[in-house]
């Protein structure tokens with residue numbers, strides 16, 4: 001799509017042919033035809049209302065669960081960056097509201113500082129709340145859906161919508177989630193969330209729990225690498241008796257350390273792929289497909305990509 005096409009006026013930033021690699025954890029991928037950094041929810045809604053419906057729109061969080069392909073992304077890529085999107089505020093009791101651009105870690109820490117327990121698990125997820133909602137992110141036995149009271153969002157045509165969290169009372173439509181998945185409309189950009197903890201506690205104790213979770217994580221996962229976390233979903237959801245895990249299947253198929261170009265299966269946690277320096281998105285995707293084929297051959301299990309692969313091949 002040519003960047004000469006005229007787009008609606010905005011108050012935020014609209015950048016043609018913006019490289020997306022710096023916006024992803026893997027640091028790979030081609031440009032967006034346009035990158036839109038809306039100033040606030042009104043700016044986003046106005047833009048979407050006026051945008052030609054044939055132009056595709058894709059939303060990116062902080063890119064910790066995506067491979068942007070080498071040919072980049074057609075149309076407009078929206079990223080919720082800056083103060084208006086990252087604000088986190090404690091509300092009455094044990095609830096907290098936050099913009100969808102807020103980092104999960106900052107939500108967990110703000111909750112802790114305000115004596116709200118039950119959101120510590122978010123500190124283990126290096127994404128934004130918008131990404132956590134789309135992926136129903138979770139760890140240590142908790143998922144986003146467990147703490148979601150309600151969410152606000154904007155559809156591709158600029159319509160604003162509100163959903164209530166699973167099993168929360170009220171007349172609003174209910175958001176449905178399953179393992180690393182939500183049934184929210186594909187074109188929904190989540191803009192704001194209301195979350196709830198499950199108890200109160202001493203801030204220092206909750207912050208200490210967060211620190212302990214982070215220490216444990218850094219010892220078992222290559223969190224300082226260019227990666228995007230678990231590449232494949234576990235074949236069985238949490239709680240399944242004798243749950244099969246993707247990393248064990250990958251290890252058993254002899255893929256630990258396997259390389260394609262600059263992409264490698266992590267030696268530390270073999271469900272993580274790593275850009276060792278000069279990987280392309282194609283290297284990462286080919287490596288992932290090689291792993292899937294070897295696991296299928298070895299154990300008969302068809303692994304499902306958890307990392308989202310978006311955009312055009314080179």
Ligand SMILES: Cc1cc2nc3c(=O)[nH]c(=O)nc-3n(C[C@H](O)[C@H](O)[C@H](O)COP(=O)(O)OP(=O)(O)OC[C@H]3O[C@@H](n4cnc5c(N)ncnc54)[C@H](O)[C@@H]3O)c2cc1C
Nearest residue numbers: 061062063064065127128130131132134137138190228229
């Ligand atoms: C080291 C490491 C460890 C990880 N550990 C975990 C873990 O323990 N548990 C876990 O669940 N995940 C984990 N992940 C994966 C990742 O952090 C989560 O999936 C995270 O929720 C993605 O958020 P993001 O902001 O990076 O989203 P992105 O990767 O940018 O996008 C992911 C998806 O969310 C959509 N999206 C983003 N923002 C919005 C929005 N505002 N509205 C609607 N859709 C949106 C995107 O379109 C895309 O489909 C890990 C990743 C890394 C790198």
